[in-house]
Amino acid sequence: MTMDRDWRLSRVRHAMDVAGLDGILMFAxxxxxxxxxxxxxxxxxxxxxxxxxxxVGEPTAFVGNSADASATREIGRVKDIKVVGFPEVGDISSxxxxxxxxxxxxxxxxxxxMPKVLLEPLLRALEGTPIISATRLMDEVRLVKSGWExxxxxxxxxxxxxxWKAFVAALHPGVREFxxxxxxxxxxxxxxxxxxxxxxxxxxxxxMGMTPPGVRELQPGDMVRxxxxxxxxxxxxxICRSAVLGEPSEGQRKSFDLFNxxxxxxxxxxxxGVTAGDIARAENDVFRAHGYGEYTTSQYTRVRGHGHxxxxxEFPPLLEDNETVLEENAVIIIHPNTYTPLAGYHVLGDPxxxxxxxxxxxxxxxxxxxxxxx
Amino acid sequence: xKRGLVVLDPSEIPPGELEGRVGALQDVLRExxxxxxxxxxxxxxxxxxxxxxxxxxxxxxxxxxxxxxxxPAMLMxxxxxxxxxxxxTSNLSDLRSGPNLAVLAGQYLKEQGASELGLVEMSxxxxxxxxxxxxxxxxxxxxxxxxxxxxxxxQPSESELELLSRGSGLTAQAVIEGxxxxxxxxxxxxxxxxxxxxxxxxxxxxxxxHCGPDADTVEVISEFRGFWTLAARVVGGAxxxxxxxxxxxxxxxxxxxRPGVTIAQVASAVQGCLASTGLGWKVDLIQHTDIxxxxxYRSIHEAAASVGEGSVAAxxxxxxxxxxxxxxxxxxxxxxxxxxxxxxSPLPGIVSGINAxxxxx
Numbered sequence: 001m002t003m004d005r006d007w008r009l010s011r012v013r014h015a016m017d018v019a020g021l022d023g024i025l026m027f028a029x030x031x032x033x034x035x036x037x038x039x040x041x042x043x044x045x046x047x048x049x050x051x052x053x054x055x056v057g058e059p060t061a062f063v064g065n066s067a068d069a070s071a072t073r074e075i076g077r078v079k080d081i082k083v084v085g086f087p088e089v090g091d092i093s094s095x096x097x098x099x100x101x102x103x104x105x106x107x108x109x110x111x112x113x114m115p116k117v118l119l120e121p122l123l124r125a126l127e128g129t130p131i132i133s134a135t136r137l138m139d140e141v142r143l144v145k146s147g148w149e150x151x152x153x154x155x156x157x158x159x160x161x162x163x164w165k166a167f168v169a170a171l172h173p174g175v176r177e178f179x180x181x182x183x184x185x186x187x188x189x190x191x192x193x194x195x196x197x198x199x200x201x202x203x204x205x206x207x208m209g210m211t212p213p214g215v216r217e218l219q220p221g222d223m224v225r226x227x228x229x230x231x232x233x234x235x236x237x238x239i240c241r242s243a244v245l246g247e248p249s250e251g252q253r254k255s256f257d258l259f260n261x262x263x264x265x266x267x268x269x270x271x272x273g274v275t276a277g278d279i280a281r282a283e284n285d286v287f288r289a290h291g292y293g294e295y296t297t298s299q300y301t302r303v304r305g306h307g308h309x310x311x312x313x314e315f316p317p318l319l320e321d322n323e324t325v326l327e328e329n330a331v332i333i334i335h336p337n338t339y340t341p342l343a344g345y346h347v348l349g350d351p352x353x354x355x356x357x358x359x360x361x362x363x364x365x366x367x368x369x370x371x372x373x374x
Numbered sequence: 375x376k377r378g379l380v381v382l383d384p385s386e387i388p389p390g391e392l393e394g395r396v397g398a399l400q401d402v403l404r405e406x407x408x409x410x411x412x413x414x415x416x417x418x419x420x421x422x423x424x425x426x427x428x429x430x431x432x433x434x435x436x437x438x439x440x441x442x443x444x445x446p447a448m449l450m451x452x453x454x455x456x457x458x459x460x461x462x463t464s465n466l467s468d469l470r471s472g473p474n475l476a477v478l479a480g481q482y483l484k485e486q487g488a489s490e491l492g493l494v495e496m497s498x499x500x501x502x503x504x505x506x507x508x509x510x511x512x513x514x515x516x517x518x519x520x521x522x523x524x525x526x527x528x529q530p531s532e533s534e535l536e537l538l539s540r541g542s543g544l545t546a547q548a549v550i551e552g553x554x555x556x557x558x559x560x561x562x563x564x565x566x567x568x569x570x571x572x573x574x575x576x577x578x579x580x581x582x583x584h585c586g587p588d589a590d591t592v593e594v595i596s597e598f599r600g601f602w603t604l605a606a607r608v609v610g611g612a613x614x615x616x617x618x619x620x621x622x623x624x625x626x627x628x629x630x631x632r633p634g635v636t637i638a639q640v641a642s643a644v645q646g647c648l649a650s651t652g653l654g655w656k657v658d659l660i661q662h663t664d665i666x667x668x669x670x671y672r673s674i675h676e677a678a679a680s681v682g683e684g685s686v687a688a689x690x691x692x693x694x695x696x697x698x699x700x701x702x703x704x705x706x707x708x709x710x711x712x713x714x715x716x717x718x719s720p721l722p723g724i725v726s727g728i729n730a731x732x733x734x735x
Contacts, residue, residue: 031416
């Protein structure tokens with residue numbers, strides 16, 4: 001744990017040096033807690049939390065209630081913990097002012113999301129201090145995982161694989177979409193997951209994308225698609241799979257073959273030193289080769305995969321024009337999810353750890369077109 | 375996260391109800407001479423936006439644009455591919471997607487010819503987004519409309535009360551399911567989650583943790599059709615001194631709940647019961663509109679304000695135990711005249727196996 005903590009701090013501080021930052025403040029609103037978690041390791045319940053890392057010295061955590069303070073203390077990565085009555089930010093500005101005096105540059109991760117009621121008094125208190133966004137800096141810092149972090153993601157992968165099994169077990173004609181989600185969520189929570197990001201869609205080739213569930217009842221022949229992403233102790237692992245109620249149709253089989261070939265093409269180029277764009281191109285080339293190139297555009301799909309870790313959808317997006325170089329121990333999911341006329345929206349994807357000469361798979365679920373008996 | 379059932383059912387939200395909610399905001403706009411209001415929401419904090427449109431921002435951020443006259447539009451970072459689903463689950467037809475909300479808003483306001491603008495709860499908007507809005511061509515002035523929508527939500531209509539009541543029942547059932555004997559806290563969480571999701575909850579947070587060596591807290595916060603409720607109970611601990619104190623303190627707090635009560639009055643009642651224990655405690659009375667963020671987006675003034683007639687609020691008492699853990703009791707109440715009603719009433723006694731009068735510290 002101590003080694004991992006020191007490794008993280010040195011990684012952030014190296015990025016700060018490169019960017020010319022003298023201090024970095026990480027802001028965590030309720031839906032973007034990854035950077036404060038990176039420093040503290042804690043799972044927060046409050047609406048807001050901050051963490052400050054000076055160029056030299058120990059970090060400080062600022063939390064909104066005693067439960068979050070206890071959670072931070074228990075993890076032990078940050079010793080200096082202050083309970084703040086948000087929107088009061090006087091304690092935060094005091095710590096920063098004392099550290100930076102009047103000469104340092106401050107970076108704020110998730111500056112773009114800071115509410116006026118928090119940011120404006122902070123700016124007033126730090127008048128004269130140059131402040132820039134450190135959101136991208138932290139995205140890049142978190143991209144490469146430590147050995148300890150990889151172990152957490154592997155554990156989340158075990159829960160993720162179990163979630164998929166629960167998903168398949170819940171598929172029966174007449175079951176409503178939200179009941180499938182209930183079964184999956186219950187299993188994930190039973191296994192210790194604290195959270196889950198999940199979308200799904202059921203039906204035939206008219207399905208164009210995934211959303212939260214509705215009241216639609218499953219029918220024989222439906223393809224049911226899901227992207228499920230449980231979080232265990234702060235770390236997410238994602239799986240993308242599709243299953244058919246009954247025997248798959250010829251179109252569904254062809255669709256699976258196409259998507260599986262694209263996943264394999266993406267995986268085949270993964271190794272340290274390739275770019276996000278290299279992987280996306282490899283996936284999309286398969287679609288183009290089969291005459292489905294138009295379905296790789298933003299009209300039908302968002303990305304061909306992405307990073308994940310302390311956030312379910314991390315940097316970089318796998319897109320052909322993204323030239324981010326993937327270093328060893330980056331974690332990405334390769335998912336060429338999109339619509340085609342073969343069988344409608346299809347999802348298939350696996351997360352992997354980038355290695356020097358290839359990759360390490362993070363899931364135990366086989367990559368097949370699942371079929372549920374009816 | 376929001377991954378449960380999202381539905382717009384006319385038997386639950388009668389025709390005209392959403393339009394009426396928007397109409398009340400439009401009245402305010404016309405009174406103040408404003409051409410449009412914008413309401414910001416993200417996946418963590420979007421109750422106002424859902425109230426006005428039934429839209430569920432299941433990921434990322436969005437802005438609801440309400441003109442002084444005419445129908446609202448939803449501006450979002452989500453892909454246009456989700457528009458068909460959003461049309462099915464809301465009453466909106468004007469949906470616009472793009473990577474920059476300020477640019478989307480600027481285009482919308484230009485089309486509307488709107489130059490004087492109100493932002494609902496501007497202080498909670500991302501500061502940079504407000505700055506970007508101010509640079510959009512044609513916007514002359516931006517006014518903070520404050521909590522105008524949230525305040526209206528705090529006086530629920532009969533149909534809204536019905537949904538709050540159903541949601542409270544679901545939350546209570548989830549707590550009950552999590553209270554089974556001989557379960558691990560993970561198993562408690564799984565059972566509670568299953569009941570809430572099968573009952574149609576859109577979002578659920580379940581917190582199960584040890585309180586002392588022999589007891590567990592089961593706390594459930596759920597969103598049902600956009601309405602948030604809260605309940606918590608303690609399993610075990612009947613033989614401990616703190617359980618009696620907790621029960622007594624909670625009942626003292628609950629006995630204070632009536633129209634016009636403030637959190638200071640509730641806290642005073644708890645203090646009278648718990649002062650001699652030497653244990654730390656925290657009590658809160660959270661309007662249903664603030665349960666979504668666990669009161670995280672509430673100003674000091676709002677936290678101190680009295681609770682109005684007809685409002686729905688959760689009472690939550692947290693006791694800090696000698697080993698550093700906490701025990702929590704909570705219910706959601708309809709506060710109406712002398713008939714204050716516990717909406718989570720299907721729940722058993724406030725600490726399982728113990729009544730308040732049986733033990734004192």
